[in-house]
Amino acid sequence: MSFTAKNLILGLAAMAFSLTAAAADANKMLADRHAARGVPCQACHTQMPPKAPSNEACAACHGGYAQLAKRTAKKDINPHDSHVEDPSCNQCHSGHKKPRLLCDQCHEFTDIKVP
Template identity: 45%
Template sequence: MGKKFFVSLALLAALGAGLFRTRSEAFAADIKGKHASEGLGCADCHKTDKPTAAAGIEACLDCHGGYDKVAERTKGMHNNPHDSHLGRMACLKCHRVHAPSEYLCLECHSDFEFKDK
């Protein structure tokens, strides 16, 4: 029997033993920042314990109070990212829960600094 057969057999054994997690299980174990420190779990945003897709923007706005409230809370920032010339955008364009955030503004504005005035 060939090497590929034994590699396949080893992978099947590992899966059977539960050594590999599904993608959603790996993400669930990797909630970052304030959401994790607040004790939030998958169902708090995704409305299910085993998510198969990103949470909807409604989940963000329900907890954070809507676009206007978020923009008001960050109005003291130099270059307020929540009051943008691009208008209202989906939160996940910048904010990530399972990975580091990426600021969309920086794709064009390389000189922006997001800090309190």
């Protein structure tokens, strides 16, 4: 095998590995993403036995809906600036299950990715 062919094969293998790693990271649950950043379970689960985090627990780190709406304002559709009054963070975000977009109960927003 020539030097150029080896480089091509190694480059393709490295690219495939990096795409697989990126896809695996995107598929992590929200709890895994928090843990990777050093956030302990108790930061979200403030009650024992653990229950779904309250909006207040989420807001302690992420800010309230007004702050989140500003952070996501450049999106075509801003999920944090909604006509739904006082939604629970847990209606879209789930620490230990696949997330689901509350908006999709009535709409079909295929370009919104929920962590």
